[in-house]
Amino acid sequence: MDNSKSGSERRHFILVHGLGHGAWCWYKVVVALEAAGHRVTAVDLAASGAHPARIDEVHSFDDYSRPLLDAVAAAPDGGERLVLVGHSHGGLSLALAMERFPRKVAAAVFVAAAMPCVGKHMGVTTEEFMRRTTSLEELLMDCEMMAIKNNQGTGAAILVGPEFLACKYYQRSPAEDLALAKMLVRPGNQFLEDPVMKDVDLLTTNNYGSVKKVYVVAKADVSSTEEMQRWMVALSPGVEVEEIIGADHAAMSSKPRELCDVLVKIANNLNTYY
Template sequence: MAASGAHPAWMDEVPSFEDYSRPLLDAVAAAPAGDRLVLVGHSLGGLNLALAMERFPRKVAAAVFLAACMACVGRYMGVTIEEFSRRTTSGFFMDSKIMVLNTDQGPRPAVALGPKLLAAKLYDRSSVEDLTLAMLLVRPGCQFVDDPMMRDEALLIDANYGSVKKVYVVLTDDVSTSEEMQCWMVDLSPGTEAEVLAGADHMAMCSKPRELCDALLRIANR
């Protein structure tokens, strides 16, 4: 996503959720004609994945939501973030830094995840090396909860987003979110398949890479 990882932009330079999603949208749009992709969205990246599915449904063979926010047809995408907030305690973010970014669109809340939060709730079953790298690479992020796209109940429709095969990978030992919260999102989208992965933290690609790859191969080969 824009202003994430190695992307050169800064979050206060990203005007909208669509611009934030632009790297993914451009990558899917550039897929050769006839190719169908298996896309994987993790955590909040599930909402970017939903937008790509809505825009390019015939380019996506399957969408995999890995302990991710999974939107549903008929409800605005931000409802998943609101439900997560409702289910968590006020001290969830621990030592994270909450800030306000001054953007051309006005003030925007952002958060830089703190090292104690990373260690206790996201990388608690991952290696020290992966945790250390995450601490070095962490950047402020936004949820874009006030973006019009996040409030649009008509954004996702059955003919596009609703037509794409969805698989949710439930992480039963993820302490950053509950199994009940993950299953709540699955229930909102009837027909969604579920894979269960035990023993992984929120960063399953670090804590259970082999098991996650096996699950993704099963999904791709169905």
């Protein structure tokens, strides 16, 4: 890939990880995008990756998403707009940022991600995922449920187990990436009872609905299946779709070059200036 980008072609990507993960999971894509001449920021959401907070110190989905919201808010008004990229549960944080700062986002890319739609509450994607699972035992495998308490009351966090990671998340990824994930994953809170997740009026046509969306289907994903991914696409007519053959749920690990190529293609087709 040519890394001699002119100033007008250089984009700023902000990468958002999924539940229990952190900025670390994007390391291959960060290198590839930077080699292609782009600016890249991979964020740690609250109590994730290297973020210093403990999970029971994060009291709301808004607090959890704050590192992303702050990064988007910091983008200069009237400058080049951002390309947001969200993976898995990180797609919901993307949606919140798009609703709050639509004029700072040129495009949002959902990589095997939860992608909500205008007119439904954000939790509908998680509800549908659980509805399609035949049993809780099949869904959780060796994941651990951890009791937590924050300002919203008592709840549970999920610590993704090594067997789940190997069979449902990284089954086509290099062994080194699976080993890294086993060492670095942290408990994650889905915030299912958070008011933000239940608000059917949260996402609006004028804000969230106005931002260009691209869905990247990971065709070998056995966690959020291709059928589930396409169900989310169907909820939002007009969403563009890219496919990555052979990508497991951790597409950034199993097919990093292909994912980078897709992201660069999206960026190069954008007119990101006001």
